[in-house]
Amino acid sequence: MSITLDQRMAQTGTRFLIFPQPRYLPFFEEPEVVYVSVPPQEIQPGPADDRMYVVDAVNKQPYSFFSQPPYRGPANPPIMPGPDGHFDHLDVNNREFSCATMYATVRRVLDIWEDYFGRRIEWHFRLNYQRLELIPLITWDNAQSGYGFLEFGYGRTPAGGIDRTRPYCQNFDVLAHELGHSIIFAEVGTPNINANTDEYGGFHESAGDLVAMISSLHFNKLVERLLENTKGNLFTTNELNRIGELSENRQIRELFNYEKMSTVSQEPHELSLPLTGAIFDVFVEVFQRELVQAGLISEELARRSFHAPDENEDDDAIQAEFTTAYSGKEEQFKDALFRARDYLGAVLAEAWNQLSANNLTYARVGLQLMNSDVTISGGEYQNVIRDCFAWREISLPANSVAFQIRRLDDCGLMSYH
Structure with missing residues (x-):
C-alpha cells in the first residue's frame, strides 16, 4: 500500500x-x-x-x-x-x-x-x-x-x-x-484434478505467509521495533519473519530459514519453506540494495551479511557495522524498507496474476517473478531472483522437455549440402 x-x-x-x-x-x-x-x-x-x-x-x-x-x-x-x-x-x-x-x-x-x-x-x-x-x-x-x-x-x-x-x-x-x-x-485459481501438484499446495502456504509478512509491514510500530532490534540486518530472526507467533519462542513458521528442496518433505507447510525462504531472501536483498544506493551501507557489508549458516562470517562484526550505519539514519532505513516492501508486494501481485494453477511448480513461480520484475523495475533484480532460487535448489526438473536438444533435422528443416 x-x-x-x-x-x-x-x-x-x-x-x-x-x-x-x-x-x-x-x-x-x-x-x-x-x-x-x-x-x-x-x-x-x-x-x-x-x-x-x-x-x-x-x-x-x-x-x-x-x-x-x-x-x-x-x-x-x-x-x-x-x-x-x-x-x-x-x-x-x-x-x-x-x-x-x-x-x-x-x-x-x-x-x-x-x-x-x-x-x-x-x-x-x-x-x-x-x-x-x-x-x-x-x-x-x-x-x-x-x-x-x-x-x-x-x-x-x-x-x-x-x-x-x-x-x-x-x-x-x-x-x-x-x-x-x-x-x-x-x-491463481484451483488446478484441474489431473493437473494438481505437491508444489501447488506448498505455494499456497508460502503465499499466505508472504501476504501476512508484507501486510504486517504496514504497521509503524512493528516496523520501528523491527529496525530498532536489527538495525537493518534482516538476515536474522526477528519480529518480521515469525508468522503466526504463539509466544516469544513459538511460531507457526519462519520466513527466514535455510531449507532447500532437498531438505524438506512433500507436506505442504514444510514444502513451502524453500519457496518462502527464496522470496524472503529476494526481499532482503532488495532492501539492502536500497540501502546501498542511498549510501547508508556499503556493498561489501551487504554481501557479507547474506551467508549460509555454515559459512565463516563474523556475525557480531556484521551487526556492529549495521548498528553504526543505522544510528542517526533511522528514517532513511525506514523509507528503504517501505520501498522494498512495495516492490515485493507489486511483483508478487503481478506474478500471481499471470500464474496458472495447473501443473504449478516453484520453477514456474520463479520464472514469473522474473517476468514481473521486468514489468515493475525494468529487470533490475533478475540476478537476485535467479541466485536466491538457485540456492534453494528450485529449478526445472532434469527430465523437463526444456532441456531437450533439438537439431535442425528434428524441426523438419534440412541443411543444404
Missing part, C-alpha cells in the same frame, strides 16, 4: 484498533489505530460492508463438509460504531473488540493487496456467496478458512486445552495468512 493511499484513507476511511502482533508479546501490549478504506457512513453494524460481514455466533460448531455459510443460528447483536461512525472506542478486553478487529484486519489486508493488484480482487466463491462471512469466536482450539468464510477459535494452553486469553481473531498474522489463501484462489 502506498504511503499516499494510507494518507487518503486517514481522511476518508474508518478507524479501528488492531494489535500488530499478539498482545501478550512484549512491546505489543497496546493496539495501533488503523484506517480501512470503507467510509464510516458505508460500514454497517456487525461490522459489515459490501465485501464481508461479521457474525458473532453463539454455541456454533465449526463448519465442515456438511455445513456451509450462511450461519443462521443464534448470535450476539451486531457491533455498533461510536457516535462519530468509527470503531476505535471499543474496550480491547471485551468480546465486541474481537468482532471489530477481525473485520478490520481482513478489510485492511484486502485494501493492501487490492492496492498492489491495482484493482478489485473478486472472491472466488462469488458464484454462491456475495460476501465473506467472518466468525470471530467459537469454542475451538483451531481456526479455518473455507469457501465463503473465515472462522476462528482460540490458541492452546501448554497442556493442550483452549486458552481463551488468546483468540486467533486478534492474531493479525494468522488472519492475514488465511485471507492470503482466498487471494490465491481468486487470482
